[in-house]
Amino acid sequence: MTRHLIIFVCAGFILNACVQAPVFKGEDYAYISSSYPIVRVNGEDVEPAYSYDLMAGENTLVIVFHTYLKDYVCTFTWTAKPGVVYEVTDQDHRYPLTLYVWEPTNSYWASRLDPVEPSQCVQNDK
Amino acid sequence: MRSIISISLSLLIVLNSITVAVADVLPGLSSITESNIRDAAIAFVNTTTSPGLEGTVLNVDNNERQSDQWRSSLGFNAEFTLNDYTFNGYWGLKVFGGRLEDKLRFIDDNGQNVQINLTRDVVASSGSLGLSFPINQHFKLRPFLSLIASDLQSKTVFNDQYVIDNDLPSNTFRSRAQMWSGIISLDAVYSRWYGDYQINLLGQYSSIYTQSFSEESAVLDTEAWNDTLVAKFKLTGPTSLSSAGKPWRWNTYANYTNFLSHNKKSLGYQSLLEAGGGMDWQVNIKPLNWFGWEYIGFKAGLIFGDNVRGYSIGLTTR
Numbered sequence: 026m027t028r029h030l031i032i033f034v035c036a037g038f039i040l041n042a043c044v045q046a047p048v049f050k051g052e053d054y055a056y057i058s059s060s061y062p063i064v065r066v067n068g069e070d071v072e073p074a075y076s077y078d079l080m081a082g083e084n085t086l087v088i089v090f091h092t093y094l095k096d097y098v099c100t101f102t103w104t105a106k107p108g109v110v111y112e113v114t115d116q117d118h119r120y121p122l123t124l125y126v127w128e129p130t131n132s133y134w135a136s137r138l139d140p141v142e143p144s145q146c147v148q149n150d151k
Numbered sequence: 152m153r154s155i156i157s158i159s160l161s162l163l164i165v166l167n168s169i170t171v172a173v174a175d176v177l178p179g180l181s182s183i184t185e186s187n188i189r190d191a192a193i194a195f196v197n198t199t200t201s202p203g204l205e206g207t208v209l210n211v212d213n214n215e216r217q218s219d220q221w222r223s224s225l226g227f228n229a230e231f232t233l234n235d236y237t238f239n240g241y242w243g244l245k246v247f248g249g250r251l252e253d254k255l256r257f258i259d260d261n262g263q264n265v266q267i268n269l270t271r272d273v274v275a276s277s278g279s280l281g282l283s284f285p286i287n288q289h290f291k292l293r294p295f296l297s298l299i300a301s302d303l304q305s306k307t308v309f310n311d312q313y314v315i316d317n318d319l320p321s322n323t324f325r326s327r328a329q330m331w332s333g334i335i336s337l338d339a340v341y342s343r344w345y346g347d348y349q350i351n352l353l354g355q356y357s358s359i360y361t362q363s364f365s366e367e368s369a370v371l372d373t374e375a376w377n378d379t380l381v382a383k384f385k386l387t388g389p390t391s392l393s394s395a396g397k398p399w400r401w402n403t404y405a406n407y408t409n410f411l412s413h414n415k416k417s418l419g420y421q422s423l424l425e426a427g428g429g430m431d432w433q434v435n436i437k438p439l440n441w442f443g444w445e446y447i448g449f450k451a452g453l454i455f456g457d458n459v460r461g462y463s464i465g466l467t468t469r
Contacts, residue, residue: 044440060232091237092285119344121288134438
């Protein structure tokens with residue numbers, strides 16, 4: 026019984042640590058994570074990255090969704106707010122990728138809010 | 152491994168009834184072979200644990216057989232992106248529970264009616280691991296392996312007019328078997344939007360190897376290969392409803408499951424066709440900041456085909 030209680034409490038502590046907001050680069054920064062590589066930020070090519078610190082304000086990101094027949098080069102343009110976490114993922118929506126505001130609801134789950142579709146997704150044959 | 156990108160979770164109970172054409176003549180008791188008993192036990196475990204079939208409670212009712220079978224499961228499966236690779240990973244965990252109450256009537260060698268009441272209970276858990284290959288935005292192929300561990304308990308009661316062996320103190324027989332199954336599955340998944348409407352298609356083939364161990368029943372100390380085929384269609388569309396600022400979508404679906412290699416005598420059916428509809432609420436959360444959980448909803452449907460008629464109700468998430 027005691028062992029079960031210890032396991033339960035430890036599991037609770039571990040799970041409790043799952044949903045944590047990232048550390049922001051500064052007060053004027055937002056943060057974005059992506060399931061697919063970010064290849065261009067505000068018109069400048071960058072090394073493919075899966076997270077990025079963004080200055081608050083209007084940002085334009087290009088993220089590539091890879092498949093075996095085509096690459097889908099998706100462009101997101103939106104106004105990033107300081108201290109806000111954004112997330113790009115695929116959910117079988119109309120476009121391959123969707124941008125969300127990522128917001129911790131409690132220690133156990135986060136919410137995906139305010140979906141933004143890409144302004145365009147260009148298909149490139151391989 | 153970077154992040155989980157999708158999840159499907161099912162806790163589903165399906166109720167249905169089956170009517171099979173009435174036989175004029177009862178089969179002979181001597182027609183039951185050890186092979187039939189093995190097939191029936193493994194078929195029951197496979198129909199409880201096979202991928203793609205969330206749950207069933209079946210009722211077979213004809214001149215020679217009345218049976219009730221239920222199955223429910225709770226589990227999830229998810230894809231996760233692998234950085235710098237085009238393919239994604241895929242994994243899943245599931246627990247199952249199932250019960251079969253089978254009443255069979257036969258004619259013994261003396262021409263007397265014999266009734267056998269058979270009860271089987273199974274609990275099982277499974278783990279799956281595989282890959283997902285996106286061919287384009289709409290189509291993907293997903294091969295994966297599953298391992299299932301099952302515990303099967305059976306109780307057989309012969310009717311009072313018939314005692315199979317006078318040396319036995321009772322006409323009730325109990326047995327227990329532990330089974331493990333290895334399953335190779337291939338999913339073909341297609342998804343496409345037309346305006347506000349989305350179509351989802353899934354085809355799934357599974358090849359199942361089952362090994363059974365029993366210290367109490369030599370008949371259940373056996374192994375078998377089986378295969379199943381599943382086809383699913385789902386159409387979703389928008390509604391004007393919302394809860395907590397999150398929208399509801401309606402859906403209609405049709406699922407076909409064929410236990411290709413199972414003898415129809417094993418359980419009284421071989422294939423199921425289910426059609427129905429439901430509502431999905433776009434909850435869109437990320438539990439443990441680990442996997443995306445986009446919809447929770449409910450469904451209700453009717454079951455047809457292969458002498459099967461009935462209905463289904465359930466809770467679905469994805």
